[in-house]
Amino acid sequence: xxxxxxxxxxxxxxxxxxxxxxxxxxxxxxxxxxxxxxxxxxxxxxxxxxxxxxxxxxxxxxxxxxxxxxxxxxxxxxxxxxxxxxxxxxxxxxxxxxxxxxxxxxxxxxxxxxxxxxxxxxxxxxxxxxxxxxxxxxxxxxxxxxxxxxxxxxxxxxxxxxxxxxxxxxxxxxxxxxxxxxxxxxxxxxxxxxxxxxxxxxxxxxxxxxxxxxxxxxxxxxxxxxxxxxxxxxxxxxxxxxxxxxxxxxxxxxxxxxxxxxxxxxxxxxxxxxxxxxxxxxxxxxxxxxxxxxxxxxxxxxxxxxxxxxxxxxxxxxxxxxxxxxxxxxxxxxxxxxxxxxxxxxxxxxxxxxxxxxxxxxxxxxxxxxxxxxxxxxxxxxxxxxxxxxxxxxxxxxxxxxxxxxxxxxxxxxxxxxxxxxxxxxxxxxxxxxxxxxxxxxxxxxxxxxxxxxxxxxxxxxxxxxxxxxxxxxxxxxxxxxxxxxxxxxxxxxxxxxxxxxxxxxxxxxxxxxxxxxxxxxxxxxxxxxxxxxxxxxxxxxxxxxxxxxxxxxxxxxxxxxxxxxxxxxxxxxxxxxxxxxxxxxxxxxxxxxxx
RNA sequence: CGGGGCGUAGCGCAGUGGCUAGCGCGCCUGCUUUGGGGGCAGGAGAUCGGGAGUUCGAAUCUCCCCGCCCCGACCA
Numbered sequence: 001x002x003x004x005x006x007x008x009x010x011x012x013x014x015x016x017x018x019x020x021x022x023x024x025x026x027x028x029x030x031x032x033x034x035x036x037x038x039x040x041x042x043x044x045x046x047x048x049x050x051x052x053x054x055x056x057x058x059x060x061x062x063x064x065x066x067x068x069x070x071x072x073x074x075x076x077x078x079x080x081x082x083x084x085x086x087x088x089x090x091x092x093x094x095x096x097x098x099x100x101x102x103x104x105x106x107x108x109x110x111x112x113x114x115x116x117x118x119x120x121x122x123x124x125x126x127x128x129x130x131x132x133x134x135x136x137x138x139x140x141x142x143x144x145x146x147x148x149x150x151x152x153x154x155x156x157x158x159x160x161x162x163x164x165x166x167x168x169x170x171x172x173x174x175x176x177x178x179x180x181x182x183x184x185x186x187x188x189x190x191x192x193x194x195x196x197x198x199x200x201x202x203x204x205x206x207x208x209x210x211x212x213x214x215x216x217x218x219x220x221x222x223x224x225x226x227x228x229x230x231x232x233x234x235x236x237x238x239x240x241x242x243x244x245x246x247x248x249x250x251x252x253x254x255x256x257x258x259x260x261x262x263x264x265x266x267x268x269x270x271x272x273x274x275x276x277x278x279x280x281x282x283x284x285x286x287x288x289x290x291x292x293x294x295x296x297x298x299x300x301x302x303x304x305x306x307x308x309x310x311x312x313x314x315x316x317x318x319x320x321x322x323x324x325x326x327x328x329x330x331x332x333x334x335x336x337x338x339x340x341x342x343x344x345x346x347x348x349x350x351x352x353x354x355x356x357x358x359x360x361x362x363x364x365x366x367x368x369x370x371x372x373x374x375x376x377x378x379x380x381x382x383x384x385x386x387x388x389x390x391x392x393x394x395x396x397x398x399x400x401x402x403x404x405x406x407x408x409x410x411x412x413x414x415x416x417x418x419x420x421x422x423x424x425x426x427x428x429x430x431x432x433x434x435x436x437x438x439x440x441x442x443x444x445x446x447x448x449x450x451x452x453x454x455x456x457x458x459x460x461x462x463x464x465x466x467x468x469x470x471x472x473x474x475x476x477x478x479x480x481x482x483x484x485x486x487x488x489x490x491x492x493x494x495x496x497x498x499x500x501x502x503x504x505x506x507x508x509x510x511x512x513x514x515x516x517x518x519x520x521x522x523x524x525x526x527x528x529x530x531x532x533x534x535x536x537x538x539x540x541x542x543x544x545x546x547x548x549x550x551x552x553x554x555x556x557x558x559x560x561x562x563x564x565x566x567x568x569x570x571x572x573x574x575x576x577x578x579x580x581x582x583x584x585x586x587x588x589x590x591x592x593x594x595x596x
Numbered sequence: 597c598g599g600g601g602c603g604u605a606g607c608g609c610a611g612u613g614g615c616u617a618g619c620g621c622g623c624c625u626g627c628u629u630u631g632g633g634g635g636c637a638g639g640a641g642a643u644c645g646g647g648a649g650u651u652c653g654a655a656u657c658u659c660c661c662c663g664c665c666c667c668g669a670c671c672a
Contacts, residue, residue: 014621014633015608019665039664087672094671111672145597145670153671161672220671320669437672467672506630540632558631567631 002523003498005532005545009046012545022218024480025150027489031548040147040155047549048476050497052158055475056137058189058494059160066182068133068162073115075139079105081114085448096141096155108141113445113467116163120463121451127167130453130463131175135162137472149218151477152433158473164466167455172464176440179468183212183436186470190479191492191596194435197223198233208440213432214478221432226415228425236325238427240405241414245395246375252391259388265290265314268388272379278390290314291372291380291392293351296323296332307335307343309356311380311400312369316407323406345383352381352389353398367404368394433478434471441465483572489550490572493595498530500588501551501571505539505558514581515557518566521585527592547571552595555588 010032019036020026028034033048044052063070082088088095088107096108109115116134124132137160147155164175180196187194192214199209211234213221225232257278262268265287272278272285279285292314299305308327310318323332340348345355345362356366372378374395382389392398411429418425446452446463455461471478476495483490493499500522504515512533519531530551532542539558546554556567566584568591569576579587 011606011622012633013607018602018608021666091672113672140672142671146666146668148666439672469672508630536630538630538632538634540630540634543632545633556631560631 001498001528002519003528003530005530006534008530012548020150022149022152022481023484024152024477027484027548028150028477028480031489031550034151036150038155040144040153042151042154042156047497051491051495052473052476054495054497055190055479056158056160056472059186059470059472059475060137062182062186062189063135063160063162065185066133066178068135068182070136071119071134072136073109073112073138075109075141077107077109077115079107081118082107085114087114094142094144096143109138110140110142111159111469112136112138112161113163113441114449117445117449117451117465120165121449124165125453127453127455127461130165130167131171132165133162133175133178134165135160135468149477151473152218152481153220154473157471160470160472162468164468165451165463166465167453167461167463169464172440172442172466176438176466179438179466180210183438183468183470187212187214187435187475189494190475191483191495192435192475192478193482195223195225195232195430195432197432198237199437199439208442210438211434212436212438214435214482215430216433216478216481217431218481219431219433221434222429223432224409224413224427224429226418226425227428228423229415229417229421231415231417231425235319235409235429236321238409238413239416240370240407240409241416241419242370242373243376245373248375248393248396251375251377251393251396254389254392254397256382256384256387256389258386260386262388265292268379269314272390285379287315288313289377289379291353291378292316293353293356293366293381294318295335295346295351297335298327298330299333300330305333307346307364308332309346309351309364309366310369310404310406311353311356311366311372312407313371316369316410318406319408322408323404326404326406347381347383347385350381350383350385350387352383353392353400354389355383357399358401366400367402368400369407370403370405371407372400433474433481435475435478436468436470438468439466441467484550487544488548491550491552493552493592496551497549498528498551499592499595500527500553500555501530501532501546501549502555502557503532503539503542503546505542505556507535508561511557511561514561514566518555518557518581518584518588522588525585525589527589553588553592555584 012032013030016026017029020029028048032045033051034042034044037043079088091110095110098106100106137158139156140159141156144155147153166172166175194212194214197211197213199211213223222235223232224235224238259268268290269285269287291311294310296308297305298308340346345364355362356364358365372394376394377391379388379390380392413427415425415427443462443464445465451463452460453463479495480489483492502515502519504512515531519529522529550571552571554569554571560567560578564581565578566581567576568579568588
């Protein structure tokens with residue numbers, strides 16, 4: 001394959017585009033790979049489309065190698081299947097909707113679970129047909145409230161989505177594992193550095209869902225890793241470690257105190273330490289000694305709502321994402337003045353365990369952070385304005401209706417796996433881009449769409465499913481994020497738009513003839529060549545373009561040609577060497593094959 | 597949806613009441629230069645986001661609208 005820069009549809013930009021913030025967006029636009037069309041909607045130019053198809057090819061090859069079968073659904077879908085799963089409604093404003101000339105409703109597919117499930121239901125009805133894994137590489141549409149970071153989060157994007165169909169839990173586990181292995185091979189070939197994190201808390205069952213997060217500071221996901229073991233999880237899925245319970249004997253009795261002018265945790269702690277009769281003997285009070293009771297209103301899909309109070313140490317905030325994940329399908333909304341008026345038992349700013357719990361007159365559900373174990377003593381609200389209760393002991397003076405693990409996760413928090421094993425391991429936080437997600441859907445979905453097969457005893461059994469996704473267009477951006485320097489992109493070979501960027505410099509006709517000859521020889525031996533055969537373009541421009549575009553090997557045919565040599569530079573390492581023109585083809589071809 | 601910022605040539609920007617709207621890059625023509633975005637000369641390219649208003653006069657002031665970017669909310 002030979003690409004001539006003299007005719008290539010390309011215009012590199014000398015300056016950064018004003019609307020691009022993150023490196024991948026900036027460089028992909030500057031190097032002439034993509035152009036923005038609308039918010040979150042991009043066109044792929046020749047170089048960019050080549051890179052895109054390389055990523056797509058790697059995905060397809062690994063899916064095929066794993067034995068999965070490719071299908072292709074339309075992006076334009078009728079309303080009916082999505083009505084059957086209630087997603088026409090549930091998807092809300094994120095769904096691109098349209099109507100045909102008769103007024104019939106259509107949508108642009110945001111994901112295709114319905115279509116896959118119904119297709120299998122349509123054609124298969126025996127356990128003998130399973131297991132089955134189908135996949136497609138499809139353009140997806142989601143009307144994101146805020147697309148961002150170029151092609152990292154678009155409204156139109158390309159995704160590989162697969163679905164597995166099994167009759168047994170063990171079968172699902174095996175299908176899941178096959179996908180996991182295929183994903184590892186896929187992302188390794190793309191030279192992405194990533195972490196596989198648990199996307200569900202341990203309580204909900206271990207490996208049922210994992211995300212592949214490419215390490216990247218501008219990524220949208222926050223995850224934790226243990227410094228001593230291999231535990232890794234999305235922050236939404238981290239299980240907090242409860243401290244050991246404290247014996248109740250000898251703990252001071254609870255006492256209610258006037259605490260005027262203490263609207264915040266800080267002022268409350270300051271007052272508690274300032275007044276001698278309230279101070280602790282062993283150490284000063286900390287914010288973490290206060291029990292903060294956060295009230296939210298939980299709205300259920302049927303429209304009903306009820307207050308929920310979460311009790312947690314005062315030095316931590318409730319992590320909204322974690323809370324939402326736990327409350328699904330309910331949705332937490334802010335508790336407003338009108339809500340307080342409707343629940344007089346809740347004294348704003350002074351809510352305490354004394355008024356809380358399903359068994360109390362007010363009947364308000366009260367859930368506790370795992371750190372509020374038996375024997376811990378707290379300063380907390382006394383359910384009267386201007387008063388707090390001190391030395392209120394969990395398990396002695398109050399209990400919750402249960403536990404809820406929704407406090408923010410912090411750098412340095414203990415690792416749950418290490419804690420369970422009696423080791424000391426701490427969590428560190430990092431940001432990542434979600435490039436893949438594997439998920440054991442189970443039977444819930446098949447039940448909703450009535451996907452059953454007959455088993456060997458002739459009984460109807462509900463199929464169990466897995467769903468698996470790779471963001472193909474997003475992977476292009478993720479690779480760009482991880483493979484660039486201050487001069488431009490630095491593609492891994494398999495992803496790069498060419499293997500060799502052959503630059504002819506100067507105005508000596510012999511240089512161009514030699515470059516043409518070299519290019520022809522390389523193409524002959526199977527090397528993909530991009531030849532900068534532009535006349536009258538200064539060497540500086542050509543060098544800068546070659547570095548910006550990021551092809552892994554740069555070969556310069558120029559002033560050294562009179563000595564019979566050309567220069568070969570590794571884009572990633574910057575290493576360069578001179579090579580005799582005679583035999584340069586085989587030398588370069590060998591170096592190309594040795595590239596990562 | 598809340599907060600912030602920005603809309604002037606293909607791109608990056610200057611111009612805050614004055615007559616013909618400017619600079620750099622890019623583009624076209626000619627000459628020159630050829631190992632790090634070179635030089636000289638000439639040229640094309642703009643409904644100054646849109647509308648309404650104030651004024652002798654509006655890119656500039658006022659009002660309304662639209663769009664884009666960033667942060668947050670949201671995100672199978």
